[in-house]
Amino acid sequence: MNKKVITFGEIMLRLATPGYKRFSQTDIFAGTFGGGEVNVSVSLANYGIPTAYITRLPDNDIGKSCKETLNECGVDTSHIVFGGERMGIYYLETGAVARGSKVVYDRAHSAFTSMKKGMIDWEEIFQDASWFHWTGITPAISSGATEVLEEALIKANEMGITVSCDVNYRSKLWKEGNKVEEVMPRLIAKTNVLIGNEFDAEKVLGVQSNLPPNVEYSKFTFGLVAKQLMQKYPRLKKVITTRRGTISANHNTWVGILFDGKQVLESATYQMTHIVDRVGGGDALMAGLIYGFINWPNDDQITIDFAVAASFLKHTISGDANDVSVEEVKELMKGNTTGKIDW
Template identity: 60%
Template structure:
């Protein structure tokens, strides 16, 4: 089975302080690349699937470097559009214990932010494609990016391509005069699979579980509380066949509990809950979940429980890997699903 998946969005240069240094302490920054949809593509390529990442990048050496990194990780870039001014950047300061991580964006007028509908030939992109994935980050960048994303969804719908989205609300990105609540409904209405975390549905659509305080989870989140959220999302977006919620209980910056639930309109499936006590890097955690979920739904057909379990285990492993990309194999994820948490040397 060689399913073909297309993802669309922005990839950025990631500049991170070494270890747990603060920005004000750092004398150097570690450079890599990352971005929601590119992270999903890398996961899928690692699992042996055909992953094609679509974006817009300038014609310069930094963009060439970025494309080479994607190729190194097995991601196809045949439909990357070249043009525009710059590659977006994000700066990362990794938190510890009671001090949270901090992200500073420098992505105004990046090439993808200045994209316009009509620039990408979506009929060509989606030829022989099984799945299209986008996130709420892309329409947050600019009206042009939102319009191009809507254009892609509409073409995918017309061509019978399964469409998934990660709601991925980022309050610091919606700066061009529109709110997520104004833009997102038209895009999400074209989705077959909807993913969100414990607060995305509330921030974007005002949909929330009863008696739940996201700021004070004490590391414990009851998946059953989110069945109402899933039902409300399905009622609002009747095209959706499955709604998935990731459940992060934040004890501190280094210690989280992690799980998820999946609702198919009839049954609420719940995953095992992992206790991640020594987080290496949680950036890209949700993307690694989405990559695992897409793989799971395409591989374990008619077995939503196993697909969910794969996604949660894959994302648990991502928390142990530095950088945005989840560099794990199917066998490593499946070993964790079977309960192998020993961390013994494999030799």
């Protein structure tokens, strides 16, 4: 049996307008739970990979309901700690055609942002783990969350656990005084698998790409930058990115690229002609990558193909998490994109 994949970050109450209504049009919001790291855990549980999610929740009915929901998804919540004032919230308005989606955060003073060093026993948690995943959202939230994350990364490195990160740069979250270019490099230095692009490398990770101004990002430009990332951060073994072509809010193209230190691999390109919900698409990709690296350690091509197909399917599903099985992803990889009724 595989050892556990551990994820760490903030889970929020997602309040979304129904259909394609604007905030100003609705008096009803659909409530679900979601967040970058927990979305990865839910996907992996669907794939049969044992996974545990670590966070801090308020000790009230909303926090307890959240934990129960994750238990029903097959995620181990036994190490979640309770305390603090409230659960963070984000509001979602889904766009259509030429109108993009909007997200409004309400997460100040949440239970997670007020975390402190010593609240989590990382050595105990990592005893039966093989993988630890985090995202750049966590250090953006608060200095306390950053300190707890650093504790985890130091212990994971000591115990030989593979560490992955999705840079997930969110300019709205990085506040003055908490500088992304100072915080993220020391965290990435403790990481083995990275999702990020040329912009992330230069803006967040201090790698000067030296690409010509206004150059179009490509498989070639990514290979150049990924190689520089590995030179600057020697622990990195895999660097992955995606390319989203935006025809409209509902119609995108989607392809993934992976650099393994020697070669640049590219997935099939998908036409997403009717996007239901793109939130969580990157998390679905990350879960697919982790599943692939665990199950096909010597075949990065099938790993990037599986991850991008899984992410494609997420765009057809409402909510943060990717509620699909391994079999459904593999069927898509075979080219079955017709969407016919399964009689």
